Amino acid sequence: MNPNKVIQLAIKAGSLLLESGAETYRVEDTIVRICNNYEMVDTNCFCTQTGIMLSSIYDGTTYSQVARISTRSTNLDRIGKINQLSRDARILNVEQFESQLNHIVETKTYSLLTNVLFAGICTFGFALLFKGTWIDALCAFILGVIVRYCTLLFEAKELNSFFTISMSAIFITLSALIFEQIHLIANRNTVIISTIMLLVPGLAITNAIRDSIAGDLVSGTARGVEALLIAIAVALGSGIAMTIWISLGGMI
Incomplete structure (x- = not known):
């Protein structure tokens, strides 16, 4: 067994x-489980939101590696598969483990059509939940589809997330105000809130609380700050849109 290879796969x-x-x-x-399954001992791992530090001992020699994390998204299916693979590693050799890990990485996620369609369905449902009319829900569906498509496009171009969220909030708010101005919707607030739910950092808030309770104060604080910045971006975008609307003579 090559311990360097095990360390690299564990970090990956x-x-x-x-x-x-x-x-x-x-x-x-x-x-830690991956390293222990391949007979490495005294494994110590420290993770934060942006990096991983790992050291482990095999046959009296210490092996270590550091990884920098620069991108973050949400893929619960991948999390579940990698977590299960780490448990199955005890019956796999290193080459088999690497092959299955690469297979997980290469597995395609949801298509663009599925992403934008279900984003629209999500906002449609929230509009009805917030007691909006069917027309309000339909407008929220359209805005949800557009916002999700633009968000994926901006992510592909690696634009700053704060800028992306702020621009999305501006678009949502201005669109809802225009829809109300032409009497297309009954309540602009319902449409705005329903569509902005796509931008709410629910996972970041949940993980921040979970990490803090578990004693991972550095990661908990980092995730909490990330959630706060997202909330500020949403509020800033909506505020800018309303300011522009009022300056153009619109009524709030």
Whole structure:
């Protein structure tokens, strides 16, 4: 067995988990389990929102590696598969583990059509939940589809997330105000809130609380700050849109 290879695979698995939105404790637990399954001992792993530090001992020699995490998204399916693979590693050799990990990485996620369609369905449902009319829900559906498509486009171009969220909030708010001005919808607030739900950092808030309770204060604080910045971006975008609307003579 090549211990360097095991360390590299453990780091790769951990990086994929962090990039997919996994909690810090889950990443550390998965990395340690992988190393232990291949007879490495005294494994120590420290993860934050933006990096992983790992060291482990094999046959009296210490092996270590550091990884920098620069991208983050949400892929619960990938998290589940990698977590299960780490448990199955005890019956797999290193080559088989690497093959299955690469297969997980290459597995395609939802298509663009599925992404935007279900984003629209999500906003449609929220509009009805917030007691909007069917027309309000339909407008929220259209805005949800457009916002999700633009968000994916901006992510592909690696634009700053704060800018992306702010621009999305501006578009949502201005569109709802225009729809109300032409008497297409009954309540602009319902449409705005329903569509903005796509931008709410629910996973970041949940993981921040979970990491803090588990004692991972650095990661918990980092995720909390990330959630706060997203909330500020949403509020800033909506505020800018309303300011523009009022300056153009519109009524709020």
